[in-house]
Amino acid sequence: MLVSGNGSNLQAVLDAIAEGRLNATVAVVVSNRASAFALQRASSSGVPTVVQTRGDDGRRAYDAQLAATVSSFDVDLVVLAGWDRLLTSEFVGVHRVINLHPAKPGCYPGLGAIERCFEAWKKGDETAGGVMVHHVPDEGMDDGPTIAWEEVPFEPDDTLNTFEERVHATEHRLIVKAVAEVLSLPDVRHLR
């Protein structure tokens, strides 16, 4: 799994595996940030970790190195769970990748999706938030064929915090469901 931050969705996957709700192995957790709390979560579960920060090389050189790092583990599927870099074809052309995004399909690509959706709702321009997991076949940003998605309705007295909590709770369920679904396909066996 590729992570950049807190790793609550990584934790949801690790918990599901530990509790027998998901038949998978997390072979490695790679972060582009040494400070990512997700790395501690992985280590606590005995999962190998790699920190690969971006040096002076360009994006494509970084992604080629990242692809090689992932290939050195026994991996069939790469899950982006809070990964904050757009991947180029040097990576997505090599590995099978899925991405979690805290919005309805086609909405608020990029960082800060929850905040932007909440602000749109406050202005009367949005009716509901959502969460999606999608395939990453190319260099598109938070865009690709949908595997699973769920609406997260607003409640009249929502604050950003209460809305965000419901989005995250929905993510933690949906990521497990989507990973199980993709792993049930005949040519995929493990989590990268």
Ligand code: GAR
């Ligand atoms: C999640 O909300 C995930 O959907 C989002 O980053 C957060 C990571 O949380 N991803 C994106 O916005 C992708 N564009 P976590 O580190 O606690 O799993």
